[in-house]
Each structure stands twice: as structure tokens, then as C-alpha cells.
Amino acid sequence: MPLAAELSRIAGQAFAAEGLAESFGRVQIADRPDLAQFQCNGALAAAKAAKSNPRAIAEKIAARLKANALFSKVEIAGPGFLNLDLSDEALNTRTAALDIARGANTGAGKTVLIDFGGPNVAKPMHVGHLRSSIIGDCLQRLYRTNGWKVISDVHLGDWGLQMGQLISEVEIEGTAPIYFDVNFVGPYPEEPPVTMDELETLYPRASAACKADPARLEAARRATVDLQAGRPGYRALWRHFVKVSEIGLQREFGSLGVTFDLWKGESSVDALIAPMIEDLKARGLAEISEGALVVSVAKDDDKKPLPPLILVKSEGGVLYGTTDLATIIERVREQDPDLILYVVDHRQHGHFEQVFRAAAKAGLSGKAQLEHVGYGTMNGADGKPFKTRAGGVMKLQDLIAMATAEAQKRLAEQNIGADWSAEERAEIARKVGIATIKFADLSHMRTTDYIFDLERFSTFEGKTGPYLQYAAVRIQSMLRRAREQGFAVGTPAIHSPEERRLILQLLSLEDALGAAEDKRAPNMLCEFAFELAQNFSRFYSEHHVLSESDAALRAARLGLCALVLAVLTRILALLGIEIPERM
């Protein structure tokens, strides 16, 4: 059980014994570490509810807590705060029993499906895709740690208008006429008619043409309808687009270390759409409005009615709201999740509100709770969506290459690893570069926009990914030396304020994992890791370990170092950050 929860239960029992609600016993890590390790503010709340004197209540609770040998200090401060310290013995015992492999255990027997609202086929991944990949990946690791069964789905955008735009563009360019020949009966060529690079230029061209020319847009819409209706040549061409794209995307996600259980897309539920629509029509939930088939999702208490979810456009095509709805049906059928998280840009909040309401109205979501885990956009220094200096969209690969080059430069400057192989140096630089990017992204609160400052991607000091890696590498190096010298690694024990502080934090690991899940907030994990590294650095600069002559003390300290390393490694793994052997 997490330490704070254990203490809350003890305090809760004390409140209950006084005839007060057990929930007043909530114990938290103290806001004022200089005054106490833990605090309980329940007496104040209880007094408010019972209209009595908070100090008097606090006195009674304190008297009961003092009887418990766990506490080395129980004090009443100010209007009725209970300040609590645990005895070093109690802390040492819990440290020895700490199982760092265990998470917050919030997900026993539960399944969560994480939808990454994946990139669109044919569009190269740019820095805008960074957040969904990195945040979603962190969440899937966190939920797994906390005992959930996790199924992640990249959920590619492979079924909408952009597919029709591509098809129509290829038709006009005339580079692959066979797919447009209605008399051709197949089979279609195995070789894709376009390369990844060609695809990447094809889409912007098609998109621009449709924007400029209504006739082109109309053609793209028709192509979309025909594709969705199953026209063989279009399907064959579309399959090539998806395949070519997937190979590129797998490489991109691979370089970020992001993996998915499912590589599905909007098209995956194609077969479910017609029956779903029939069902919704039959139950009177879908209706024709302005030529389109819609599900009305406005509620009486909407100040301004939420627009309906459009299932079928007036010219016959379906939209991503349609596929999202059908995907819910598929997921309930196949995975029956307790929770579905959509890790998608917060600008799509309105869309998900529509989809969720429609799903609730039609009773499609089973036991699943649907939640849009929105995130803010990444802006440039000017506060507008991030662009390169030339004004273009920055590709993810370019960003990674830049961060890696910075790391490489730093290694050279510090004259580190001059005698290591070029391969190892490159590998270290890669890990450091990725850590820089991921930590910068994850350490911001998920919901707000943030400024993506290239300068900050080239600095490795302070609250950064490399700082955390450095802290871990330093411990690794120390433990290596200890092994070489044959030193024993013992059980951690408190011998100084620095060690006490470190151990208190280590014991709050489960609480941190639980809180981060609860808020779906990777930045809380970043905070935890940074504080841990900082607490360790303070300890490290204050106390010598290897040169400690008292063998028992040295062993205890080595044990503490090993534990810190294990926890740090674990948190960094949740953030998707790898630690080099040396750096």
C-alpha cells in the first residue's frame, strides 16, 4: 500500500474513533518539509463540518496517533494542522520492503484502450505529432505499470477526404492509369506506384489544389465516396498508399521508441459502418438534416446547442466521427475496455464531445468510460504554431537529428568517451537527444500550449532529460567501482538528513504513480524524477560513499544508491527515456 494511504488509514481510524468521518484522516506529504514529513488537515475540515473547535479535535486525534509507535513526532500547529514524522526505524523497514516493480495497482482486472489519434496516411510526421506519440506512449507505460491491461492503437487517418484527394491527384497526373481503368479486372500490380518521398509531396499538392479549385475538391469528394463504396481500382491504390505510409511511420515511431499493439485505422471499421447506420436509423437516432445523415447530440442545458454528429455527408461519404463511433462498437466487441483514452490535440474537444454524446445516446460504449486526453499545441517563440526558420513544417526526423547532433557536440566538448567506439558515442548521443526532446515535451502540463524553443533543445543543464540521465549514469559508475573493489551492497538505512529526504521520496513512488495516472499527467512523473535526481545530487555532494571507511555504513549507502538508481531508471522508462551505460 502506498505510504500516504497507509498513514491516511491510520489517521482515518483515529477520526472514526472520535465519531468523525474517516475521510478527514487524509494524510499528505507536508507542504512545509521544514516542519514535518507528513501533514493531516482533517481537523480543520472536521471542525468546519461539526462547527466546533479545530484545535480541540486535533488534540484528540493527536493523542490517539501518539500511541502509535510508527510516529516519532505528532504535533499540532497553527489553527489545527497535524504534523507527523515517521521514526527512522519505520522508514527503514518500509524501505527494505519496498518493491519498486509494483505500481499503484489501480488497474487490476481492468482494460484501457489508448487511441493515439494517429497521423494521416501520406503526411510525413512533423513535430506536431510529437505530443500525441510521446504523451500517449508515456500513458500506456504508466497504465501497464499500474496493473492495467493496455491496448494501444495508433489509429491512422486512412479513410477520409485526404484519401480521395490523393486518388484524384494521381488520376489527374496520369502516372498510374491502370487504377482508373474501369474495364480493368485485375489483378493490380504488387509494386506501389509511389514511393514514400513521392507520397509526401503528393499530399500537399493535392491539398493545395483542392483549396484553390472547387472543382478539384468536388472530384476529391467523389473519389472518397467511390473508395468507401469499394471501387476496386481505388481500393488497390489506397492499399498501396497505406502500406507505403506505414513503413515510413513505423520507422518514425521506432526512432522515438514508441510502439503500438494495434496498427488499425479509420478504415478498419469499414464493414461496421453500414450496419451501424441501419441500426441507428431503425432506432430513430439518425435523421436527415440539410441533406446529411446526422445524430442529434444537443442537450437541453446547452447554452448553444452542440451541432449534430454527421454520419454521412450529403454526397455520400463518411467522416471520422462516423468511423470513431463504429470503432467504439468494434472495441467494445473485441476488447470490452473499461476505459478508452483518446490522446488527441485539445482543439478536437468539440468533436469528441459529439462522438461521446452520440455513443452514450445510442448505448454503444458498453462499460467503457470515454475520455479525451487533450493536449496543448506546440508553438514557436512567437506564440504561433511551430515552424522552421524557413517557415516550413519541421519534420520529426530533423528534430531528432538536431538534438542528437547537440548531444554529440557536448560529448566532444567535455572530452568524454574519446577512447570509446564511434558506434557507442553515436548511440549515447541518440539516447541523450531523444531524452532532451521527450523530457521537454512531457514536463509541461499536458493541457496547455507550450513554447517549443530550439535554444532549450540545445541545453543540457538544469531541469532536462540529460540531467536525469547524468544522475543515473553517475550512480551506475559508482556501483561499477564498488563491484570492482568488492564492496558489499547492503540495505539502505538513514544516517543523515539527506538520506532521510531521499528515502521519504522513494517511499512515495506508488503515490506518485497513482497521482500521475489519476490526472493523466506525465509532467508529474517528470517532477518526481527531477526531485529524486536533485535529492540524490545533494546527498552525493554531501557524503562520500566509496571512500567511507565504516564498511556497514558504506554498504547501506551503496544500497541506497542502488535503490535510487532502480527507481530513477524505472521512472525514466515510463517517460520513454533510456539511460546510457556511460556518457
Next chain:
RNA sequence: GCACCCGUAGCUCAGCUGGAUAGAGCGCUGCCCUCCGAAGGCAGAGGCCAGGGGUUCGAAUCCCUUCGGGUGCGCCA
């Protein structure tokens, strides 16, 4: 127009299920490598938590309001 998000140190950001003296990183000023890795540690300066009102014993946090910024509002994703 309506809705949602945001406004905290010079800069970039935490803190928001109300609690005691509002934190961190960068930058700035000073210290600390004859000893385990200085990508480090320590200390200092720097804030009417956008403004105003309210609820409360107690507000950066909750409610109302004004101002300022961002985003979204039927056939794109």
C-alpha cells in the same frame, strides 16, 4: 455572438479535490573539484499569483465580473 482553455519571478514553466513563509529551471551575483563523474552542489537578488468583487477561520486554487491571449463552433482530420 456562444462555448472551452489560459494569464504565477526578466524568460520558460510547476503548484489548482482551498491550508501554515507561492516553487523549479534558465539568466544574473557570489562561493565549492589534493576525495566516488562539475551535464553537479551551495548561497543571494528577483512576485500586490492580470485587475476588481464574493464565499471561507483561511483563496494562486472555488464562484461572479472586467481586461488581455489562445482555441473551437455541420458536411476537413
